[in-house]
Amino acid sequence: MELLTTNNVWIMICTVLVFFMHTGFAFLEIGLTRQKNTINILFKNIFIITVGLLLYAFVGFNLMYPTWGANASGYLGDFVFGLSSPLTTEGTLDLTYNEGYTYWTDFLFQGMFAATAATIVSGAVAERMKIGSFMVFTILYVGFVYPIAGSWKWGGGFLDKMSTPFYDFAGSTLVHSVGGWAALVAVCLLGSRIGKFKNGKIQAIPGHNIPLATAGVLILWLGWFGFNGGSVLSADPALTSLTLVTTCLAAAAGGVIAALVSTFMYKNLDLTMFLNGILGGLVAITAGADVMSPTDAILIGAIAGALIVFGVSLIDKLKLDDPVGAIAVHLVCGIWGTLAVGIFGNLASGAQFLSQLIGVVSYAVFCLATSFIILFTLKKTIGIRVSEKEELEGLDAHEHGMDAYPDFRLNEH
Template structure:
C-alpha cells in the first residue's frame, strides 16, 4: 500500500507537469506569431484542453486501452463509453488495478497526453485558419484518431505484438508525430500566410513577443520532466532518475547544436532556432529516454538540433508556412527519435530498427489519410481559411471581438 501511494503521488505530480506544458505551448505559439492573433491562439489552446479531456473520458480512454482480445488484429477496439469506477464488491477502491498508480491517475495522465496532439497542429495553422473548422478537427482528431493510433502500441495493439515489438517510451511517434503529420497536411491544405513568400522566396514574419516564446520553451522543458518521467509509470528511483538525466542532456545538446549550425548557415545568433533546437532534442529523446546512456542522449539530441535547422529551411524551400516550426520539431524530430531507438541504447539492432521503421510508416499512413479526410471535408463544406481582410486585420477582432493588449489610458483630471 505504501509503495502504491508513493508511485501514485509521483504519477499525479507528473500529470500536473504535463498539464503545465499547455501553458508552455500557448506562450510559445503567441510569442512566435503576431499580436493581432493572440486571443485566437489562446482560445484554441484552452478549447483543446477542455474538450480533449471530456472526449478522452467519454470515448478516448477506452479506444486507446480497449483490451484487445487474443487473436484480434490489434488495430481497433472499444471498451465502452465513459469511465468505469474500479471498486471492489465492498465499495473500497480496487488497489489491484496497477502496482504503479490508480485507475483514476492513469486516466488523467493519459488524458493530458491526448490534448497535446492537437496543440501541435494549432501552432502550425496559426494566423489564417478559421476557428470553427479547427474546433471540429480537434474533436475528431483528439476524440478518435489519436486514441486509435495510441492503442496500436500503448494499448497492446499490433505494433506491440510484432516479433520485435515497436518501442515508443513516451511518444515521439504516438504523440508528436501523430500531431506532426496532421500539422503537415493542414499547412498544405491551408496555404501560406499573406506575405510569407515573395517571388518564391520566404520572408520573415517576426513574432511579437520573443521573451514570452522563451518562457514557453522553459516551461515545456520543465513539463517534459513529467512527460518522460511519468512514462516510467512508477516512482522507480533508478529508472526515473536516468530518464530525467537523458531528457535534460538531449534538450541541452539539441539547443547548442541548433545554435551552432544556424550561426554557421545564417551568420547570426538566432534565438528562435536555439529554442526550437531544445524542443527538437526533447522530442528526439522521448521515444527511448529510459533506454539510453547519457552519451547516447547527447548524440540523439545533437542530431535533432542539426535536423531542426535543415528541416526549417527545407519546409520554407517547399513553400510550406509553419509559423512556429511545429512540423520540424514534432514530426521530423519525432521520426528521428523513434528510429534512434534502433540505433542507440539498450535496444539497438537491425530487428529493432525495422520495427521502429514499421511504426513510423504505420503512423504516417494512418495520420495522413485521416487528417486529410477531416480537413479536406471541412475545406469543401465550410471553408478553412479566413478572408484576406480578416487575416490582414487579425483574427482577434474578427473572430473574438477583443484585443489581447487593449490600450489602458489614465483618466485625465
C-alpha cells in the same frame, strides 16, 4: 500499499507538470506570431485542453486501452463510453488496479497527453485557420484518431505484439509525430499566410513577443520532467533519475547544436532556432529516454538540433508556412527519435530498427489519411481559411471581438 502511494503521488506530480506544458505551448505560439492573433491562439489552446479531457473521458481512454478479445486484430478496440470506477468483488474501490498507480491517476495522466497532438497542429496553422473548423478537427482528431493510434502500442495493439515490439517510451511518434503529420497536412491544405512568400522569395514574419516564446520553451522543458519522468509509471529511483538526465542532456545538446549550425549557415545568432533546437532534442529523446545512456542522449539531441535547422529550411523551400516550426520539431525530430531507438541504447539492433521503421510508416499512413479526410472535408464544406480581410486585420478582432493588449500598440511612442 506504501509503494502504491509513493508511485501514485509521483505520477500525479508528473500529471501536473504535463498540464503545465499547455501554458508553455500557449506562450510559445503567441510569442512567435503577431499581436493581432493572440486571443485566437489562446482560445484554441484552452479549447484543446478542456474539450480534449472531456473527449478522453467519454470515449478516448477506453478506445486507447481496450480489452482486446481473443480474436481481436490489434488495430481497433471496442467502443466503450465513459469512465467506470474499478471495483473489487466486494464492491469497494480497487486500489490494486495497477502495481504502480490507480485507475483515476492513469486516466488523468494519459488524458494530458491526448490534448498535446492537437496543440501541435494549433501552432502550425496559426494566423489563418477558421476557429470553427479547427474546433471540429480537434474533436475528431483528439477524440478518435489519437486514441486509436495510441492503442496500437500503448494499448497492447498490433505494434506491441510484433516479434520485436515497436518501442516508444513516452511518445516521439505516438504523441509528437501523430500531431506532426496532421500539421503537415493542414499546412498544405491551408496555404501560406499573406506576405510569407513574395516573388518566390521567403519573407520573415517576426513574432511579436520573443521573451514570451522563450518563457514558453523553458516551461515546456520543465513540463518534460513530467512527460518523460511520469512515463516510467512508477517512482523507481534509478530509472526515473536516468530518464530525467537523458531528457535534459538531449534538450541541451539540441539547443547548442541548432544554434551553432544556424550561426554557421546564416551568420547570425538566431534565438528562435536555439529554442526550437531545445524542443527538437526533447522530442527526439522521448521515444527512448529510459533505455539511453547520457552519451546516447547527447548524440540523439545533437542530431535533432541539426535536423531542426535543415528541416525549417526545407519547409520554407517547399513553400510551406509553419509559423512556429512545429513540423520540424514534432514530426522530423519525432521520426528521428523513434528510429534512434534501434541505433542507440539498450535496444539497438537491426530487428529493433526495422520494428521502429514499421511503426513510423504505420503512423504516417494512418495520420496522413485521417487528417486529410477530416481537413479536406472541412475545406470543401464550411471552409478552413479565413478571408483575406480577416487575416490582414487579425483574427482577434473578427473571430473574437477582443484585443489581447487593448492599452498597448506596437507603433506608439
